Amino acid sequence: MIMRAVLFDRFGPPQVLHIASAAEPHAGPGEVRIAVRTAAVSPVDLALRSGDSPSRDGLALPHIPGVDAAGVIDEVGAGVEGFAVGDEVFGAVDITRLGGASAQFAVLAFWAAKPAALSFEEAGAAATGVETATRALDLLGVANAKSKGEDGGTTLLIDGAAGGVGSIAVQLAVARGARVVGTGRPESHDFLAGLGAVPVAYGAGLAGRVRALGIPRIDRALDVAGAGSLPELVDLTGTAESVVTLADFTGPSHGVRVSLGRYGGQPDGNHGLAHAADLATKGLFRVPVQAVFPADRAAEAHTAAATGPRRGKTVLDLTGLMPQVPQA
Numbered sequence: 001m002i003m004r005a006v007l008f009d010r011f012g013p014p015q016v017l018h019i020a021s022a023a024e025p026h027a028g029p030g031e032v033r034i035a036v037r038t039a040a041v042s043p044v045d046l047a048l049r050s051g052d053s054p055s056r057d058g059l060a061l062p063h064i065p066g067v068d069a070a071g072v073i074d075e076v077g078a079g080v081e082g083f084a085v086g087d088e089v090f091g092a093v094d095i096t097r098l099g100g101a102s103a104q105f106a107v108l109a110f111w112a113a114k115p116a117a118l119s120f121e122e123a124g125a126a127a128t129g130v131e132t133a134t135r136a137l138d139l140l141g142v143a144n145a146k147s148k149g150e151d152g153g154t155t156l157l158i159d160g161a162a163g164g165v166g167s168i169a170v171q172l173a174v175a176r177g178a179r180v181v182g183t184g185r186p187e188s189h190d191f192l193a194g195l196g197a198v199p200v201a202y203g204a205g206l207a208g209r210v211r212a213l214g215i216p217r218i219d220r221a222l223d224v225a226g227a228g229s230l231p232e233l234v235d236l237t238g239t240a241e242s243v244v245t246l247a248d249f250t251g252p253s254h255g256v257r258v259s260l261g262r263y264g265g266q267p268d269g270n271h272g273l274a275h276a277a278d279l280a281t282k283g284l285f286r287v288p289v290q291a292v293f294p295a296d297r298a299a300e301a302h303t304a305a306a307t308g309p310r311r312g313k314t315v316l317d318l319t320g321l322m323p324q325v326p327q328a
């Protein structure tokens with residue numbers, strides 16, 4: 001069967017995106033298919049569309065972008081337990097297998113029940129940020145100090161704290177009892193403080209600005225931005241083992257671990273979606289959404305997602321792709 005999707009059939013600027021027909025995907029074993037309500041625009045979507053991604057050679061065109069999505073289950077694959085047709089869920093597709101989520105239907109590789117506390121716009125923007133942040137915090141050993149009853153948890157510096165991954169990492173670290181220092185451009189500092197971080201300006205000279213905050217020590221550092229700060233982060237923590245980068249492939253030359261997850265050929269950890277949903281229900285977690293665009297304005301959405309200041313995610317509302325029921 002044929003569905004409608006936002007897709008591109010050649011690499012190029014945002015204007016290569018258009019709505020067209022595509023084959024419907026179906027849920028395989030261990031997967032669910034959703035009727036998509038919302039899908040987020042992520043840096044990987046921008047890089048694949050422009051052709052800048054090293055993955056472009058293996059990419060089948062036309063390609064439907066979109067990794068994170070939320071919607072309503074309409075097919076349940078073999079072996080899936082605890083979920084049924086009609087359940088509202090949020091999660092992520094495996095873009096290397098069946099294409100992306102900016103379509104009428106998408107197959108999720110991992111997911112959780114959408115809590116009422118998150119709107120479809122928020123839920124559709126959550127999965128990659130939650131999975132990535134959970135993986136990075138686990139790798140850094142940012143333990144849940146609150147659950148262990150310890151005094152003053154880890155002090156964590158997050159470089160690139162206002163974006164899609166960073167804004168979620170700040171909140172998940174705070175929920176673990178960490179004290180968080182987050183970098184952003186000055187006009188994003190109120191936003192960062194609202195997430196629970198002590199804000200500081202990003203860019204060269206970071207170590208000096210962090211020391212000027214008077215915080216006694218930085219225990220761990222997470223580089224989300226990949227903007228060249230690794231030597232300063234190692235300087236601040238005192239050891240490369242206390243630093244993880246998500247976006248700087250020079251990491252190993254500084255002794256710093258690069259965490260890439262499933263697309264980097266590394267095993268998935270605990271994706272943390274159900275935990276984040278539980279935190280949202282308790283009022284301890286939200287998904288910052290900067291802007292929502294309808295499907296027929298996907299090119300504008302890709303332009304917005306590439307333009308600072310970026311605070312949280314840009315989202316596509318895909319409900320307009322559904323066939324319109326004629327009014328009686």
Ligand SMILES: NC(=O)c1ccc[n+]([C@@H]2O[C@H](COP(=O)([O-])OP(=O)(O)OC[C@H]3O[C@@H](n4cnc5c(N)ncnc54)[C@H](OP(=O)(O)O)[C@@H]3O)[C@@H](O)[C@H]2O)c1
Nearest residue numbers: 043160162163164165202225227246247259260308309310
């Ligand atoms: N390894 C993984 O598993 C994994 C998973 C997801 C994403 N990523 C990668 O992680 C990176 C961030 O993803 P994202 O979704 O958070 O991107 P995003 O939403 O575009 O956010 C990027 C953030 O970085 C900030 N920034 C810009 N220049 C900076 C600088 N010089 N120093 C520090 N921060 C700076 C931006 O602020 P302004 O907009 O205000 O300039 C923005 O808030 C991307 O490269 C993405 O591909 C990796």
